[in-house]
Amino acid sequence: MSHTPPADLLKKAQFWRDDIQFRQDVLGKPFDFTTTWGIFSPEKLDDGSLMLLDYVDFQSDDDSIDLGCGYGVLGMTAARECPNGKHTLIDKDFVAVDYARQNCLKNGLNNVEVHLSNGFNEVDPTKDFSLVMSNLPAKVGKEQHYLYLLDAHAKMREGGRFYVVTINGLRQFMKRAFTEVFGNSDKVKQGKTYTITMAVKE
Template identity: 85%
Template sequence: MLGKPFDFATTWGIFFTAKLDDGSLMLLDYVDFEQDDDSIDLGCGYGVLGMTAARECPNGQHTLIDKDFMAVEYARRNCEKNGLNNVDVHLSNGFNHVAKDKDFSLVMSNLPAKVGKEQHYLYFLDAYARMRKGGRFYVVTINGLRQFVKRSFTEVFGNSDKIKQGKTYTITMATKD
């Protein structure tokens, strides 16, 4: 990730255990990390996005959440294994179990294709409510969801910026004005 290796542990049943997911790797190439960002990795899996944010934004605090208890366990282990102490990893379905007083300058997600558009839309609404003015929300999706994300970001945030479209994945960003 960004030229600096991490040591990851994972297990069967967590998204993309064989190797790092191409969509997440593509996303990390285009996120504009700032030293003081406070971030949330929405659907963290075993921690790739949130751990990278924690390393690239050492002055911030970073929240990694997932609704799968094994993903949370392995994300926690991976943060400890790699010496990251500016992280909070816990079980949450979307923002349901994120402290109400926490807000974020950076939201990242590799949106699962099979969750359903209604659930994605709720994530976008919840993220908007928890983001700071000027905050950025980056998502990577399979190309089949790119028009939905563009339309939804425009409805929720008032803007949508296609950062990169590849053969399989699209990266889209919205900013809270």
């Protein structure tokens, strides 16, 4: 005997397939976002990213990279706050990359490049960066975190800054890893849930 899913579930599923649209202020100015279920924090910007952006020292001519961009908020903010720079957004999730690209276009950001990359594997080898930002996921494992840090170090200019936001449980690891890779680590801010850590390429 065949089974048919309930009509109300099928109706909800149709709603879930539709893009999610929302507007939210970032550093006091609005962005419009299009997202979808299945990518991180689809209905509103996550608290970790917003906390990170409050503490980044943006320079107008920074060339930045948003590592693991999701639907784009870190890289988009850099593009707006650093209009004289060029900004790269990368993610290993092709759906996230598609939405990040849409969001950059929707918000009129033309100093950006968004593409699929597993870490820095597909980043243009001729590029280097003065600013690296990442909302580092806890679940990818310490090996992947080290690869991100080592690859970033190789692509950064002298004096470049690397800001990460992590859950508090990773703060000691980040301090140790940054110190190993960069020779320095600065805990910029610790909140109830998240910690922002920064290193400078010397």
